[in-house]
Amino acid sequence: MSIRVDSSLVVLGLTALAGCATMRTEPEESTVVQVREYNRSPAVSVVAWAPDDSGYGLHAMVRRDGSLVRDHRFYVSTVYLGTGFFRNTSATFGHGALDRRSFVEMIAPQELLLEREGLARDLHYCFGWPRCSPRETGGARVPDSVLRASRDSVSVRFYDRYATEMVFTLRRDVIDPYLRAVDSVAAALRGK
DSSP states (O other), rough: OEEEOSSSSSEEEEEEEEEEOOOOOOTSOOOOEEEEEOTOOEEEEEEEETTTTTEEEEEEEETSSSSSSSSSSEEEEEEEEEOOTTTTEEOOOOOGGGGOSSSSEEEEEOOOOEEEEEEEOOOTTTTTTTSSSEEEEEEEOOOOOHHHOOOOOEEEEEEOOOOOEEEEEEEHHHHHHHHHHHHHHHHHHHTO
């Protein structure tokens, strides 16, 4: 099966082969968007993050009929070692993480409580080596309408198991290519 994701920033050709996929990501300076398709999988995975920090980002699962599985997932590595201004910041989002709260707060573009999701492990986290997503993440569900409604960045406040508050912000230069890839994958799957 081949899926072509049409976008000015992302053009991926995928071929499922014996349980694994062939994948390309865009140039080094661009947002990292990976589309992962695996043989016999009921869904195609779309993952995106800023090129300077793979510790958090967005993830979606698109069913074979082109529909989104639940919502988008704003993920954070279970062992987050910040970069940039937060290089010395670290938080552990392991078992019992996120201060055992059943919610995560979105603080921009609007204040909104998000449903927290448990831990997720990605067996293929480094399929696009050397550009790897985290192996294990904690996350929160972000409704599709929230990502699409605003032209601003999305900021989410997480609490780790030590009640350390951390704010993560995804800029539109990550969100927009990610949504284009999700839409393109959904359209390709609906067209089959």
